[in-house]
Amino acid sequence: MEVSRRNFLKLSGASLAALVTGLGFEPDVARAQGYDLKIEGSQKIPSICHFCSGGCGLLLYVKEGKLIHLEGDPDHPTNGGTLCPKAASLRSVAYSSDRVTKPRRRAPGSDYWEDISWEEALDRVAKKTKEVRDSSWKATDPIKNAKTGEMEEFPVNRVEGIAFLGSAEVDNEESYIFSKFCRVLGTPYNEHQARI
Incomplete structure (x- = not known):
């Protein structure tokens, strides 16, 4: 079949018009149906992201004991349905062969x-x-008395060889427990990653 330049332009214009109108397909409807098929038969579980202390809300879709899909919770006040790249990768982290x-x-x-x-x-x-x-326990510390100007031994009861650094994946409750643990050990060196 031989196509002239004029017929080629007509055919190209008709093809473009057909593509723009969608040929009778509604992409939004097709996308929604594909999404429904993806999560069909799964249980929706609201949860919180553990990657930082932001507390973003997640919706987890679990089927047969396995996480099949996750997304941001649109009703959550912290993130309003959005997810950072770390939170969006939670599924691959959970099932990574390198874990x-x-x-x-x-x-x-x-x-x-x-x-x-x-x-x-x-x-x-x-x-x-x-x-x-035991090796780094310090019971007293010499401190200058402000009134007399002389050095005096005061009880400090601390461990100077142990420090604790919290993680960005630690939530408020875990941080509270870690601070209690540091007090039990006797170390005053309790820091959190978010401050550094």
């Missing part, structure tokens, strides 16, 4: 990580914490 699910240890001088049991991990942390606490 560590057991305690691991790299021995001094070793070049690889080995899996250890939870009991061994907790025992090692407890023993090391006790060792450092």
